[in-house]
Structure formats: C-alpha cells, structure tokens
Amino acid sequence: MERNYLFFWLSACLVFAVDRLTKVWAERNLQLGDSVTGIDGWYQWTLYHNPGAAGGIWSGHSGWLALISILAVLGILWFIYRGPHDRNLLLLLGLGLMFGGALGNLYDRVLYAYVIDFIDPVGKTYVYNLADKGIRWGLYLSIIGLWCSGRTLAKESQNVVS
Template sequence: MLKYLWLSLTVFIIDQISKTVMVNWLSLYETVPVMPFFNLTLAHNTGAAFSFLAGAGGWQRWFFVVLAVLVSLVLAVWMRRLSSADKVEAISLALIIGGAIGNVMDRLVYGYVVDFLDVYVGTYHWPAFNIADSAICIGAILLIMDSFRKPAVKR
C-alpha cells in the first residue's frame, strides 16, 4: 500500500509552496482578512500543537524533528503491511506522513514551523495552523472513523 505515498508527497509540496508564498508575502503577525471568520496571519511556532513546549529553550526543535521522522517511519511500515482493501487507512496514514514531513522541513530550514491559517469566531482565535497540520488532522480523523467501520479483531 506504499502506492499512496504519492499523497504524502502532494501534501508536502502544497504545504511547502503555501508556506514559501506566505513567508515571502507577509511579515510576522501581519494579518490579511479573507472572510468574516478567516484570516491569513503569519506566525512562527517553535513548539508542537497549540505551541506546546514553544518556550522550552531550543531543545524541542530537534526532539520534534526526531519524533516526527520516527513516527513517519513507523506509519510507513504500518502502511506497507496493509492489504489492498485498507484504502482509507492507507490514505489516512499518507496524509499524516505528508503533514509530519512538511513540518519537519520547516524545523530544519527555519527552526520553527510556519503557520498562517487563522480561524476565529468573534474575538476568539483558534491557534494558527498550516496545510501540514490540516493534513495531519484530516488523516487522524479518517483513521479514527475507519477504525469504527472495521470489525474488531479477535485474538
């Protein structure tokens, strides 16, 4: 089922192109309103999801790089072991791998992850995120939904 790694590559390319455009177009924290609930706002995240460990002093950069690479390798092995009937599971894993590698590239190139998607309601703003984060979330949701679809494995 490694044939779905094309999806990982597609996510990676779209993520990197979008981040390059935003970095070259916006200044840090500059906001461009798009819709009444959505802005483009350039932000840097040295931590993980929701800026977890963002102020940890720098060691987290390499920790998250190693963690994401290891998780991606484990997911690729998992994907390789899937049967041809497990298409949704393979697609889910491919999305997660593409997103993880997209954010790893940022950490290697910039030392932080480039975020720019800003969703909000009133004055409440969801933490800024990017295409890679979106792919990871969509992949995780699909994986969870697919797990409910499959019968339990008897051992």
C-alpha cells in the same frame, strides 16, 4: 508496488507539496505577526513562526520535536508495510495525509528550527498550516479505515469458522 500503495504515496506527496507551496506564499506575502483578511469572517492570514508544537507548547525543544516527527514518519511507513493494508483505501489515504503533513512540518523544523503557520481562524487563539490539517484529517480517516478493517476481518474470520 501495489497500486493502492501508490494511492498512499500520491496523497502524501499532494499534502507535502500543497503545504510547501502555501508556506512559501505566506513567507513571501505576509509580514511576521501582521494579520491580513483572508476569507472574510472566517479566516485571516497571520504569519507565525512556531518554535514548539501545537499552539507553541514545548517551545525551544525543536530537536526533540524533530525527533518525534521522524519517529512518526518511520512509524507510519512501518505500519503501512508490515500488514495487509493494501485493500483499505481509507486507511491508506489517512496515513498518506498524516505522512505528508508530518514531512511538511519536519521539513520546517530541520531547515528553520520552527514551523511556518499562517492560517488564523477569526475569533480563535491558534494559527496553523495545511500540514497540520493533513495530520488531523488523516488521523480521522485512519481511525475510520481501521474500524472498517476490523469489521472486514471479523466477517472473514466468521466465514472461515462456518
């Protein structure tokens, strides 16, 4: 295995592990639906069992949502190993964050038929978890990584033509 692929796996494992630890903490220390001051003025902790996707959409379809999560996980693995992405650390980090986040939420869907959310930004209408942030920031880093790959490939092809 390439050393940079190890970077992908370490970032995925880190997101998954931190997500699981924080969800276990939330389940043990918070009451369902009650809000507790977290970071004063920024966040509160509110335990919520989300039976759907973002914001509870598609509630009651946990089987389909689990299938979508499985396909996302398999799609990321296919993409990682199908192409020469081993030189692009931003892309590998982004895909690792998304992979770990998708596994974290898939774990919840399979074991509980809902996702454990507990991070509640003050003044907002949504509650999320660290897996959700791994997916979000992983997407941003992956887009930047793909953009950088495109620029590198364009430069390399110009050098070959010249």
